Amino acid sequence: MEIKITxxxxxxxxxxxxxxxxxxxxxxxxxxxxxxxxGQGWHDARIVPYGNIPLAPSAMVFxxxxxxxxGLKAYRGDDDKIYLFRPDMNAKRANNSNQRLCxxxxxxxIFVDAIKAVVDVDRDWVxxxxxxxxxxxxxxxxxxxFLGVAPSKTYLFIIVLSPSGAYYESGLAPVGIxxxxxxxxxxxxxxxxxxxxxxxxxxxxxQVKAHDSGYSQVLWLxxxxxxxxxxxxxxxxxxxxxxxxxxxxxxGSILPGITRNSIIHVCKEWGYEVExxxxxxEELVAAAKDGSLEEVWGTGTAAVVSPVxxxxxxxxxxxxxxxxxxxxxxxxxxxxxGIQWGKREDPYGWRVEVK
Numbered sequence: 102m103e104i105k106i107t108x109x110x111x112x113x114x115x116x117x118x119x120x121x122x123x124x125x126x127x128x129x130x131x132x133x134x135x136x137x138x139x140g141q142g143w144h145d146a147r148i149v150p151y152g153n154i155p156l157a158p159s160a161m162v163f164x165x166x167x168x169x170x171x172g173l174k175a176y177r178g179d180d181d182k183i184y185l186f187r188p189d190m191n192a193k194r195a196n197n198s199n200q201r202l203c204x205x206x207x208x209x210x211i212f213v214d215a216i217k218a219v220v221d222v223d224r225d226w227v228x229x230x231x232x233x234x235x236x237x238x239x240x241x242x243x244x245x246x247f248l249g250v251a252p253s254k255t256y257l258f259i260i261v262l263s264p265s266g267a268y269y270e271s272g273l274a275p276v277g278i279x280x281x282x283x284x285x286x287x288x289x290x291x292x293x294x295x296x297x298x299x300x301x302x303x304x305x306x307x308q309v310k311a312h313d314s315g316y317s318q319v320l321w322l323x324x325x326x327x328x329x330x331x332x333x334x335x336x337x338x339x340x341x342x343x344x345x346x347x348x349x350x351x352x353g354s355i356l357p358g359i360t361r362n363s364i365i366h367v368c369k370e371w372g373y374e375v376e377x378x379x380x381x382x383e384e385l386v387a388a389a390k391d392g393s394l395e396e397v398w399g400t401g402t403a404a405v406v407s408p409v410x411x412x413x414x415x416x417x418x419x420x421x422x423x424x425x426x427x428x429x430x431x432x433x434x435x436x437x438x439g440i441q442w443g444k445r446e447d448p449y450g451w452r453v454e455v456k
Contacts, residue, residue: 275410
């Protein structure tokens with residue numbers, strides 16, 4: 102793929118070493134842009150200065166929500182090299198979302214090469230402080246000027262970059278999670294497995310309710326029976342019950358997380374029995390009450406591994422273990438982040454250098 106590169110003439114001031122970055126607030130000097138036109142395919146790949154996108158008020162993305170996004174990170178290793186983590190998986194998942202949303206697929210090699218190219222141009226923006234990274238947000242939006250419910254015939258594929266600190270300001274401190282018993286996020290046959298804005302818009306009302314009650318995240322139940330655990334708003338969820346690692350099976354309404362996949366692989370390598378299956382909220386409450394619920398953690402690109410210290414469901418408030426970080430949770434966090442930052446050997450071939 103040929104990519105035209107136009108460098109900015111007004112570079113931004115980069116964050117200083119040690120500066121608090123937050124998450125998703127700061128953006129680098131450049132972005133990747135590529136057009137799609139029906140009959141022509143994807144074309145005109147370019148890296149340009151970060152800036153606003155000219156769109157008509159009638160652009161279909163504003164009215165019918167036809168859009169897809171992904172999320173991954175670039176890491177600066179101790180050797181000063183820049184690494185990605187399993188970007189091929191993001192490319193595959195992006196196309197799964199595209200298929201569901203009637204967006205033209207992006208060839209996987211083009212998707213990954215585009216990420217490498219724009220990260221390489223802005224490699225000086227990849228922070229080096231402990232726990233920091235460069236968040237990468239590829240997305241596709243429908244751009245046809247048409248007020249009709251139909252797939253667009255034109256699209257933009259864009260990648261923006263954001264130097265970021267820890268997703269949670271509290272770092273790896275255990276979070277409290279609210280198990281939602283009123284609203285639902287997704288149902289089988291819908292778009293729950295896709296990374297699309299509508300899924301996240303649907304989650305906001307419960308997220309606000311949870312925050313108002315002092316909880317960091319919402320854990321969703323299935324949309325039909327309202328009894329089976331699905332996923333957290335920004336993460337997949339895992340439980341260690343009586344020595345086994347249990348996580349909800351992918352059923353079409355749960356995002357197939359790349360960190361989730363990696364954790365399952367590592368746990369099996371370490372000899373843990375892993376079950377991907379239905380788990381009811383009643384089973385979870387019972388395990389918490391009889392002490393067999395040993396650890397709970399979330400998995401996702403942004404937080405990597407997020408320990409859960411407390412769960413709330415209706416009138417039950419469950420403290421997990423002693424409310425601290427579980428032994429396996431900590432071990433998994435150290436293993437994955439060690440691979441991502443190049444601090445540990447990568448026996449799985451997951452780390453990809455940006456050259």
